[in-house]
Amino acid sequence: MKTINVNLGDKSYPIMFGDGICQNIAKIIKPIVKYDRVVLVCDMNTYPLYGERIIRSLEISFDSVCVIPTGESIKTIETVSEIYRKFYECHLTRESLVITLGGGVVSDLGGYAAATYMRGINVIHIPTTIIGMTDAAIGGKTGYDLPHGKNLIGAFHQPKAVICDFSLMRSLPKAYFQDGMAEIIKYALIRDAVMFETLNSDEIPMRDIICRCAEIKAEIVSEDEKEGGKRKILNFGHTVGHAIETCTKYTDITHGNAVAAGMIAEIRIGEKLGITPSDTAEAVLKLFDKMGISVKADYLPEELISVVGADKKRHGDQIDMILLEKIGRAAVYPLSLKKISELLK
Ligand code: GLY
DSSP states (O other), rough: OOEEEEEOOOOOOEEEEEGGGGGHHHHHHHTOOOOOOSSEEEEEHHIIIHHHHHOOOOOOGGGEEEOOSSGGGGGHHHHHHHOOOOOOOTTOTTTEEEEESSSSSHHHHHHHHHHGGGGOEEEEEOOSSSHHIIIITTOOOEEEEETEEEEEEEEEEEEEEEEEEEEGTTTHHHHHHHHHHHHHHHHHHHHHHHHHHHHHOOOOOOHHHHHHHHHHHHHHHHHHHSSSSSSGGGGHHHHHHHHHHTTTTTTTSSSHHHHHHHHHHHHHHHHHHHSSSHHHHHHHHHHHHHTOOOOOOOHHHHHHHHTTTTOEEEEETTEEEEEEEEEHHHHHHHHEEEHHHHHHO
């Protein structure tokens, strides 16, 4: 089993990787956290595939399982309320534990419910997607969407552990795989030019690549837990990507495709400003093509600009845009909304 640590003083935690490690999940969890009760939050995809296995290992009954629907469009206050209801019915206390089993939507919602129920109870994430293992389950960001913007409500709530069992990804549908590859390409672009080359090669060591992405995320979060500075570079492609998801009402495009389209838009902004080398968008589009990642998105440019204006990273009339200085290096560039809208045209 490989372990990467997120170092945050008394909030530090391990990200564990292995094949089949969830066979005996209780044995892994018990030395990490004490709990009186446990609730498993999963979704309609992960419950039938892996629910039974986890329930057996945790020695809990189906009464302690909260199964939510799937998809970004369910990241709402209504779903959070459903999860709270389950916590209440299960008599959770401040000594209890929430375990999430699923992709980013499940860890965001289950993590947010854990962050806020009784002012915060412990959570462990078991991600089942590439996005979950490389990004969403790591770093403590939890929350839900509003119709006006993605992740506008949320809390930082670090998990006690992130347990990544590669065997849970075997039945990952192709669309989820491509979504994950878009997030992996983001890590290569912001931090690891060698990874970008590896992704362009014929042999991609997926497990090593997933661990490397988690390692990059752990390093960045360990230095900047609450996104005061360095962590902002993880948002590369996400300012425009999240706005595309909002404009398409979280249904017409997957998160990965929106981020892929967002990365190309943000690379082009960098190219126009002379910050990003001029052949970068072309090189990234070639890699997207190899991976079968589409950057097609249907939205009105004026609506996109108005949603970008409501971004969480706005301060005054400026937004911290993350631009590539070269493949493997990103930096924060505050730009006025006026400038961004000109550059997005
Ligand atoms: N997904 C970006 C972050 O966790 O900061």
